[in-house]
Amino acid sequence: MVNKSKIYIAGHKGMIGSAILKTFSKNKKFNLIYEDKKKLDLTDQSKVFKYLKKIKPDGVIIAAAKVGGIVANNSHRAPFIYENISIQSNIIHGSYLAGVKNLIFLGSSCIYPKFAEQPIKEKYLLSNYLEKTNEPYAIAKIAGLKLCENYSSHYKLNYKTLMPCNAYGENDNYDLNSSHFLPALVKKIVEAIRKKKDYITLWGNGKALRELIFSDDIALACKFFLEKKTKSKIFNIGTGLEYSVEQYAKLIMKHLNVNLRIIYDKTKPNGTHRKLLDTSLAxxxxxKSKTSFEKGISIVINDYLKNHLKKDI
Ligand SMILES: NC(=O)c1ccc[n+]([C@@H]2O[C@H](COP(=O)([O-])OP(=O)(O)OC[C@H]3O[C@@H](n4cnc5c(N)ncnc54)[C@H](OP(=O)(O)O)[C@@H]3O)[C@@H](O)[C@H]2O)c1
Known part of the structure; x- marks a missing residue:
């Protein structure tokens, strides 16, 4: 019998973690290990160290984090920095103690400087100031990335950071107080249709440009890079395509066969104007990513209507 590779997935119930679990499950060579937050709170250092020493995985993927959109990031600044630093440090150091050779940590395009040159290359990290609203989250993530980089060189390990652009997928968060812009758009448009309104209201002026990747493509990137030996330990993960928030709203409306008026609440922030990743290194x-927005958004809308709409009513 072939020895299976034991992979621990942290955050398996989240949007990206669940895509990772689904993608890795398709390959019989993996023995997947994961634990519910109720049983294993990843901010608890001694529990995480003990757990990793007990399961001794061959590889670890960190998709657990405190994640949210502009409102959540800005209004929960202390939990965002504390919980993220704790979760990632516990897992990264715990993995080192447990002899784990391969690890993937998920960074994010929003940890690059606010005014980074576009498209953003990996080397632009720390070259200028961060966006103020998500600075605590970004500082935590940069610390995680630097842990991976330094553990790799100091202890001769293969600990990498993947830097996805904005992501969307099944199992997203539709709470408007903490969601990202795309699930918020889906929810607002579906709600307007249900309530027979002929308009939706969006934050800012709709002109901010965003690159979006489907969560299953990030999962495939994790599978591709986990055991791969590479000189660089940081890789941008994106599609190379960008649309404005207004264009995304119109694409979703087209998919749902409606044409609603868009009212812009210009008292609310736009966030960073443009965030396009240079993915030439990956x-x-x-x-390279493979899911078109048209295909991804149809999966997401079906998931929202089938699995999330009832909870929202
Ligand atoms: N979503 C994006 O657009 C995006 C883009 C780029 C990078 N990323 C990165 O990708 C990773 C995953 O993001 P996501 O969108 O999948 O987030 P998500 O849906 O919120 O999933 C995060 C997961 O982490 C778990 N978690 C949080 N705190 C925990 C704790 N103390 N103990 C155990 N589990 C804990 C959550 O469990 P509960 O739900 O039970 O709290 C949840 O299952 C993050 O590192 C994020 O920074 C995301």
Whole structure:
């Protein structure tokens, strides 16, 4: 019998974690390990160290984090920095103590400087100031990335950071107080249709440009890079395509066969104007995204209507 590779997935119930679990489950060579938050709170250092020493995985993927949109990031600044630093440090150091050789940590495009040159290359990290609203989250993530980089060089390990652009997928968060812009758009448009309104209200002026990747493509990137030996330990993960928030709203409306008026609440922030990743490093290594927005959004809308709408009513 072939020895299976034991992979621990932290955050398996989240949007990206569940896509990772689904994607890795398709390959019989993996023995997947995961634990509910109720049983294993990842901010609890001694529990995480003990757990990792007990299961001794071959590989670890960190998709657990405190995550949210502009409102959540800005209004929960202390939990965002504390919980993220704790979760990632516990898992990264715990993995080192447990002899784990391969690890993937998920960073994010929003940890690059606010005014980074576009498209953003990996080397632009820490080259200028961060966006104020998500600075605590970004500082935590940068610390995680630097842990991976330094553990890799100091202890001769293969601990990498993947930097996805904004993501969307099944199992997203539709709470308007903490969601990202895309699930908020889906929810607002579906709600307007249900309530027979002929308009939706969006934050800012709708002109901010965003690159979006489907969560299953990030999962495939994790699978591609986990055991791969690479000189670089940081890889941007994106599609290379960008649309404005207004264009995304119109694409979702087109999919749902409606044409609602868009009212812009210009008293609310737009966030960073543009965030387009340069993914040439990942492409050179042999990875590229494969799901079109049209395909991804139809999966997401079906998931929302089937699994999330009732909870929202
Ligand atoms: N979503 C995006 O657009 C995006 C873009 C780029 C990068 N990323 C990165 O990708 C990763 C996953 O993001 P996501 O969107 O999938 O987030 P998510 O849906 O909120 O999932 C995060 C998961 O982490 C778990 N978690 C949080 N705190 C925990 C704790 N103390 N103990 C155990 N589990 C805990 C959550 O469990 P509960 O739900 O039970 O709290 C949840 O299952 C994050 O590192 C994020 O920074 C996300």
């Amino acid at each position: 492409k050179k290594s042999g990875w």
